[in-house]
Amino acid sequence: MTSTSPLVSVILATNRSSPFLAAAVSSVVAQTYPGWELVIVDNGAPDPVALSAVVAGIPRTSIVRVPPPVTVSLARNAGVTASGGDLLVFLDDDDVWHPERLERQVALLRAEPSAPASYCGGWHMDANGRPFAPSWPAVPANATEMLSGTARLPHICGAMLIRRHAFAEVGGFSPELSMMEDFELALRLLGRGTFACAPEELVGYRRHDGNVTGTGxxxxxxxxxxxxxxxxxxxxxxxxxxxxxxxxxxxxxxxxxxxxxxxxxxxxxxxxxxxxxxxxxxxxxxxxxxxxxxxxxxxxxxxxxxxxxxxxx
Incomplete structure (x- = not known):
């Protein structure tokens, strides 16, 4: 890819037989931005054969296997190591993207070269993919506002598109974390500058019984x-x-x-x-x-x- 059309590495780590994985992968394939690669990180999926079948025939897709147990942070870091894109984005195995998600956020980073990352808004959906209120908007804010908590950080890790060099400079995900790892990474990235904001709802976050971020x-x-x-x-x-x-x-x-x-x-x-x-x-x-x-x-x-x-x- 060229400097104006950078390669985006999509990192998807999974350690389960997710009934939503095919929908997540399909939302990558449906992107209007063509310059992407998909790296699946198998960090303990119970049926590797079924996992391979989901991505069979999809171009620019690879599977990396890391022996469990490892944290989601280590799994994602392994996916980054195996990838080659100048931009990084993380997709959970139960979420989906708007077809123009990558196109809009890549253009945003091209327009704001000092931003270490961009972030977007999104919507909640149920196990059947039906949207429900409230959605979660992305509101423009500078690094000072986010560091002080007067503005909220990106809702989820998957809402950020991160420059590889910025990810490397801050050391990637903290390997010991299996919860709030996205929040912790965002704090370190803010030390590199203000994020670019795409206020549109571009990521669908699925609520279901298997969510790690449950409300119990x-x-x-x-x-x-x-x-x-x-x-x-x-x-x-x-x-x-x-x-x-x-x-x-x-x-x-x-x-x-x-x-x-x-x-x-x-x-x-x-x-x-x-x-x-x-x-x-x-x-x-x-x-x-x-x-x-x-x-x-x-x-x-x-x-x-x-x-x-x-x-x-």
Whole structure:
């Protein structure tokens, strides 16, 4: 490919027999931008023969096998190593793309050569592919706004199209992470500059029973702890290298996330008490009061006031 039409390496890591894999691959094949290659990373798929059958006959497609168990971060890094494109994009085995996704984001990076990555909006869909509200827009924001948490980072890793040199410069995905790895990578990429924004809905994110990012209480607890730890570590690292401005932005981001999570913990406390799940209520109370007591009690008081006191939570 030429410098004006760079090769895009699509990295798809899978460790399961996903009933949605064929749809994900088909959405790559249907792209209006022709300059792509597809690297499937098999990091423990139970039926390698069936996996090979899904991509049989698709041009510019290869399968890389890495022995499990490995994190999704290691699997994606292995896919990048096996690829050759100047631009990188990551696709989960249950998501799909708008046909013009690559064309629009490649053009955006061509127009903004200083941007280390671009990101786009998308839509939610159910297991049958039916869209449902709300969609998730991509709102333009600079690196300072994203680092401080006044603007949200890209919704999912798959919404970003990343320059290979920027990915290499920040060291790729942190290999130990199997959750929030996309958020952590985005924080490091922001150190290279502001992302280019494609506000259109170009990625379909599928909600189903097998999602890693489920909304169950145990999953919420793990994710909020991971988020808090990532921001704490990055703020410390920025301070250690003498970048106090970035450290302050990241501490601000952490406090915003703690307030949001403590607010949710307050609501979760009431819900657990209503169901007589005392242990769950106690765990949520400990999180909320230790991280942002103001937000925690504010959520409880607000819910009780709006709900008519203790009669209805």
């Amino acid at each position: 209480i145990d999953n919420v607890r793990v994710r909020r702890s991971a988020l808090d730890g990532i921001l704490t570590r990055h703020a410390w690292a920025a301070g250690a290298r003498g970048d106090e401005r970035t450290a302050a932005l990241l501490r601000e981001h952490r406090e915003r996330e703690r307030a949001r999570a403590s607010h949710d913990a307050g609501l979760a406390t009431l819900a657990a008490l209503r169901r007589r799940r005392i242990a769950d209520a106690a765990r949520e109370a400990r999180w909320g009061t230790s991280h942002s007591a103001t937000a925690y009690f504010g959520a409880i008081i607000g819910r009780l006031t709006r709900g008519g006191g203790s009669r209805r939570w």
